[in-house]
Amino acid sequence: FKSRKKQLEKKTSQTAAPAKKGSVSSGGGISVGSVQPPKKNVVVSDISNNPNNDLNDPIPSLPQNVLKELKSDNNGIRSHLSLVILGHVDAGKSTLTGRLMLSLNHVSQRQLQKYQKAATTIGKSSFALAWFCDEDESERERGVTIDIATKFVRTENFDFTVLDAPGHKDFIPNMISGTASADAGLLVVAATTGEFEAGFARGDDDGDGSRFVGQTREHIVLSRGLGVTQIVVAVNKLDAADPAWSKARFEHIQGLVLDFLKQNGFKEKRIKFVPVSGLTGVNMTREGKLEDEEGMKLLRKWYNGPTLIEALDGFVPAKRDFEKPLRSIVTDVSSEGKNVTVRARIVQGFVRASDGVTVLPIGDNANVVRVERGKAEKEGASAYSYANAQDKCQSRDGLKEIGEIAEIQNCVLAGEIAELTLSGIDVARLSPGCVISHRHPSLRPKVKRRFEARVMVMDKLAVPIIRGSQVLLHMSSIDVPAVLSKLISSERRGDATPRQNPRVLSGGVTATVEITLSEKLVLEESNQCKALGRFVLRRGGDTVAVGLIDKVL
Numbered sequence: 001f002k003s004r005k006k007q008l009e010k011k012t013s014q015t016a017a018p019a020k021k022g023s024v025s026s027g028g029g030i031s032v033g034s035v036q037p038p039k040k041n042v043v044v045s046d047i048s049n050n051p052n053n054d055l056n057d058p059i060p061s062l063p064q065n066v067l068k069e070l071k072s073d074n075n076g077i078r079s080h081l082s083l084v085i086l087g088h089v090d091a092g093k094s095t096l097t098g099r100l101m102l103s104l105n106h107v108s109q110r111q112l113q114k115y116q117k118a119a120t121t122i123g124k125s126s127f128a129l130a131w132f133c134d135e136d137e138s139e140r141e142r143g144v145t146i147d148i149a150t151k152f153v154r155t156e157n158f159d160f161t162v163l164d165a166p167g168h169k170d171f172i173p174n175m176i177s178g179t180a181s182a183d184a185g186l187l188v189v190a191a192t193t194g195e196f197e198a199g200f201a202r203g204d205d206d207g208d209g210s211r212f213v214g215q216t217r218e219h220i221v222l223s224r225g226l227g228v229t230q231i232v233v234a235v236n237k238l239d240a241a242d243p244a245w246s247k248a249r250f251e252h253i254q255g256l257v258l259d260f261l262k263q264n265g266f267k268e269k270r271i272k273f274v275p276v277s278g279l280t281g282v283n284m285t286r287e288g289k290l291e292d293e294e295g296m297k298l299l300r301k302w303y304n305g306p307t308l309i310e311a312l313d314g315f316v317p318a319k320r321d322f323e324k325p326l327r328s329i330v331t332d333v334s335s336e337g338k339n340v341t342v343r344a345r346i347v348q349g350f351v352r353a354s355d356g357v358t359v360l361p362i363g364d365n366a367n368v369v370r371v372e373r374g375k376a377e378k379e380g381a382s383a384y385s386y387a388n389a390q391d392k393c394q395s396r397d398g399l400k401e402i403g404e405i406a407e408i409q410n411c412v413l414a415g416e417i418a419e420l421t422l423s424g425i426d427v428a429r430l431s432p433g434c435v436i437s438h439r440h441p442s443l444r445p446k447v448k449r450r451f452e453a454r455v456m457v458m459d460k461l462a463v464p465i466i467r468g469s470q471v472l473l474h475m476s477s478i479d480v481p482a483v484l485s486k487l488i489s490s491e492r493r494g495d496a497t498p499r500q501n502p503r504v505l506s507g508g509v510t511a512t513v514e515i516t517l518s519e520k521l522v523l524e525e526s527n528q529c530k531a532l533g534r535f536v537l538r539r540g541g542d543t544v545a546v547g548l549i550d551k552v553l
Contacts, residue, residue: 057440060355062322066408070322077405079317080415082161082345084182084228086175086219088199089167091190092236094145096278097164098129103284103309104153107132126279133164144168148178150417152374155313161374161417167215172543176222176536177477181331181345183318183415185223185231188278189216189257191238191249200256202460213460216257218543221264225456225546227530230270232311233257238299239277245298250275272311275303285309320414321348325443326357327529328420328436329476335427339369344436345417347531352411356439357422360522361447362429365439370421373412433478435522435532445524445532446552449517452488455537455547457509462542465505471544473517474536480521482537486514512550523552 062070070077085093101107115128124143127134133149134140149164163178179185190196199216223231233254241249254273261271276283280292283299285307290296306314326349330342351357355368412418420436437444457465465484473482489498490511498512505511526533526548533549 057356057438059440059443060326060350060352060438062350062408062411066405067322069405070320070413078159079157080159080161081183081315081318082163082181082415082417083184083186083312084163084165084179084223085186085188086165086179086223087167087188088190088195088215088219089144089169090195091167091188091199091216092278093167093188094130094133094149094164095127096186096188096234096236096276097149097151097162098132099278099281099284100162100308101132101151101153102129103281104155106151106153129278146171147174150374155309157313158315158317160312165219167219169215169218169541172218172222172538172541173474173479175219176226176474177331179219179223179226179228180476180531180534181329181417182223182226182228183230184315185228186312187216187219187223187231187233187257188236189233189253191235191241191246191253191275193242195237196253200260213458213542217260220260220266221458222536222543222546224264224266225536226534229266230315231261231266231272232308232315233261233271233273234278234308235273235275236278238275239280239282239292239295245275245295247302250303270316272306272314274306274308274311275299276308283307318415322350322414324348324414324529325445326351326436326438327445327524327532329531330359330430330434330436331417331432331477333427333430333432336421338423340366340422340425340427340430342420342422342430342434342436343417344420345531346412346414348414348529349438350408350411350413351418351420351436351438352408354410357436358439358444359422359425359430360435360437360445361520362434363447364425364429366422366425368420369423370419371410371412372419374417374419433476445522445529447520448523448552449520450485450514450553451523451549452512452514452551452553453535453547453549455505455511455513455545457505457507457511457545458543459508461507461544462540464507465544466503469539471537471539473515474538475521475534476531478521479538481518483516484513485516488512488514513547514553523549525549525552 085097087093102112112128115131116125119125119128119131122141127140127143131140133151134145135149136146139146145164145166147166151162151164153160153162163182165175165178190199199214201214235250235253238245238250258271262268274283277292277295280295281290282292282295327347328344328351329347330344332343334341351368351371353368353371356365357368358365435445467484467487469484471482471484472479487502487505489500490502490505490509491498492509522532524532535547536543537545537547
């Protein structure tokens with residue numbers, strides 16, 4: 001290990017100073033802010049000449065009986081879903097998430113009272129519930145979520161990793177990095193007059209050249225483009241509508257949002273609308289004491305649908321690719337003695353303690369010495385961990401944990417978020433956005449600069465896209481400069497045939513393009529790995545397109 005480390009340090013020092021190591025966010029949340037990958041300050045190893053890369057390295061596999069059990073539709077195993085909280089700024093996303101945690105007994109009334117007292121002293125008493133997610137002092141002082149907050153909650157059917165995304169337009173890159181890790185979405189829409197309309201603004205030119213697009217619309221487009229296929233829409237603050245708990249207001253919002261969701265590829269059977277109040281807890285759950293019993297009575301006069309927790313429990317379990325090669329995307333890095341601890345989402349495949357892995361795009365080998373899956377615990381236990389004490393947890397009888405399967409107790413599987421402790425690698429070589437794969441050459445993804453992709457251009461563009469346009473490409477936790485080096489074809493909805501070699505791409509078209517990156521990244525075709533085959537293109541602080549990789553060149 002020491003010899004290998006000295007070799008890496010010597011090689012790195014010949015090029016530039018070592019990279020800055022990642023940081024762990026306070027309170028146990030996973031910091032997944034948009035971070036550029038190693039560029040000039042990290043040497044990318046020549047994998048083909050690396051003596052540790054041996055074609056005789058074993059190809060890891062799961063026992064056939066375990067695979068059969070995992071792939072069975074009625075296997076009795078608790079499912080895991082990553083849930084991203086979406087919506088316009090000030091729609092009440094963090095407050096609703098805090099109320100969700102409180103309703104599921106993952107935080108205590110005592111802690112809420114402590115936050116209420118502290119929030120009142122700075123004139124933000126109504127933000128106390130949001131403080132369960134917004135743990136940074138600057139977020140609490142401003143009353144705005146800046147980075148992704150990661151929490152773990154358990155319902156009757158699911159273990160959820162909750163990703164509370166920022167709603168402000170300035171922090172869209174952070175929202176993208178969280179949404180790229182999500183299986184499902186919870187879209188929070190404010191029902192109050194003016195707030196909904198601002199969040200759902202179309203982006204029409206208002207006369208001064210500006211094209212403001214509401215974040216409700218942009219979040220819907222981005223989430224679908226990044227792979228979210230099922231969504232619950234929480235019509236929040238309905239208690240503050242005029243009149244309170246108005247059926248007409250709920251149906252008006254439902255009609256507009258439903259049409260836009262379907263236009264962007266969401267299937268109606270995968271969409272649910274639920275009226276709620278995150279502040280008072282009305283229609284969050286059917287259990288417990290209500291803070292606003294009068295509000296619940298007004299709502300029940302016309303609404304007899306599911307509560308928010310029931311709607312979340314109605315999600316369809318995500319299909320996992322356990323048999324595909326390991327792809328794990330790093331979201332955070334820290335040192336732990338001689339070892340390195342990374343927090344990562346297992347996109348596909350599996351990884352277990354004792355496995356040999358390769359970290360890309362740098363090409364360094366490492367050994368996994370410990371794995372720990374993310375879960376929720378009772379208050380006071382490890383912050384990176386699921387559910388309040390078992391007697392308080394809502395859990396379906398007979399539902400077993402993945403960790404209870406003897407053959408995979410030291411293993412984390414596709415769809416899970418985990419901590420991996422690695423040995424044999426320098427912490428300065430790792431950064432958020434790195435991809436971990438198994439070591440055998442046949443199991444590694446491609447590390448390239450060019451690819452062909454299908455892109456959907458946003459409806460409202462300040463400047464059309466032409467060949468040579470410079471953009472910023474966002475993929476998971478990475479953003480890198482890129483150029484649209486070739487416009488291959490384009491078409492509008494309803495066109496009989498695509499237009500070949502277009503000179504310009506205007507708003508609302510679908511196109512096939514060739515993109516060249518400023519540096520090599522881990523890339524895969526979207527039909528091989530969705531997480532490494534989906535991306536967002538931005539320019540000048542605006543989203544211009546979302547896309548899928550068709551071919552790595």
